[in-house]
Amino acid sequence: MPDNQLNILFLGGAKRVSLAERLISAGKSLGKEVKIFSYELDKYVPIAGVGEVIIGLKWKDEQIYTHLTEIVNQYQIHIILPFVDPATLTASVLKEKLPNVFIPVSSIETCDIFFDKAKANQWFLGENFPVPHQDLSKFPLIAKPIKGSASQGIEKIENEAELTQFLASHQAEDYLIQGFIEGDEYTVDCYVDIEGEIMSIVPRKRLETISGEVSKSITEKDDLLIEFSAQILKKANFLGAITIQFLKDSTDAYIMEINPRLGGGVITSIEAGADIPLMILKDYLNIKNTKVTNWTNNLLMMRANREFFIQT
Structure with missing residues (x-):
């Protein structure tokens, strides 16, 4: 393997083609050749168009850590990135088992809390963050x-x-x-570097979703959400990419959930100037990141279908 090659393993990154391309581009800017691998249950997924698919086990399989360790050794993996909730918890455990691999995820305890909406809600309440009421006599x-x-x-x-x-x-x-809160949905894409410093906070309004994933969103410099997110990030042992979801009505903002991983629509914030793929690679290479605050406001992202062709 060439000295300048970086091997990145996605966990459940079947459709994260745009992000893979951004990582490859970020690598080139640092003089590195990024190779993408993705751990999947099906080999015929879009990520195969830009990387290599590795057939894996289900996240609950008792052999998952043994198998992933074998994969890491076989493919000489340098960085592991999770893209679905159960993979995030798996990655946090793997982080303890593979200290020589860079796995920029939060602690096991933190991931465990936010993988469970009930635990997360109790954490929000304990930190006095506003959440929707739980009075079962008030509808809807x-x-x-x-x-x-x-x-x-x-x-x-x-x-x-x-x-x-x-x-x-x-x-x-x-x-x-x-x-039930009638209001606008916001996602805030954040990155916390290896020194625990907040490198970027970018709110974006979710304008359209398909099967729960954003298909149209726009960046919005909302001071309330930026400050709110900064307060949240200081309250737990967060590391790497963090995705925070809010609901805003005419008067208030409510925190809905936190996903301690890259969100499906993070490409919006990346294009706006918060280059999280570059931040990840710099953290791995021990190159100091620069905090990003001057990202592009009102940048609209719209998704369209894209075809990949693979000879089987």
Whole structure:
């Protein structure tokens, strides 16, 4: 392997083609040749168009850490990046097992809290961060699986009859039930470097989503959300890319969840000037990052389908 080659392993990065391309470009700017590998259950996924797919195990498989260690050694992996919630927890454990591999994720304890919406909500309350109410007599309500993602399994409850029906047909302990907030959805893309310093905070409004993932968003220099996010980042053992989700109504902002990983729409913030792929590579290479505050406001991102062709 050439001395200037960097091998990056995605965990569940099947569709993260744009991010892979940004990492490759960032590597070139540093004189490095980035090779992308992705740990997947299916070899026919879009990331195969820019990298190599490695067939892996399910995140709950008891052999997952042994297998990933073998993969790291076989492919001489330098950096590991998770892209789905269970992979983030896996990466945090792997970080303890593979100290010679750069895995920029938060601590096991932090990832465990934010992988579970009920635990996360208790953490928010303990830190006095505003969250939607949990008064089951005030409708409408929204029920979210405590370990769900991509808006799967979410149900809106309009009245007492619907609540009674929901509780009769679901395990209540598997859901976080909160007041439904009518407002704008915001995602804030953040990066905390290896020294624990906040390098970037970029809010973006979610204008359109498909299957829980943003398809249209716009950056917005919202001072309230920037300050709110900075306060949150100082309260836990965060590292690397952090994605914070808020709801804003006409008067208030509520924190909804934190994903201690790269978000699906982070490419918006990257294009706006918060070059998180470059920050990741600089952290690995022990090159001091520069805090980014002058990113482009009102930058609109719109997604379209893109085809990849692979000879099978």
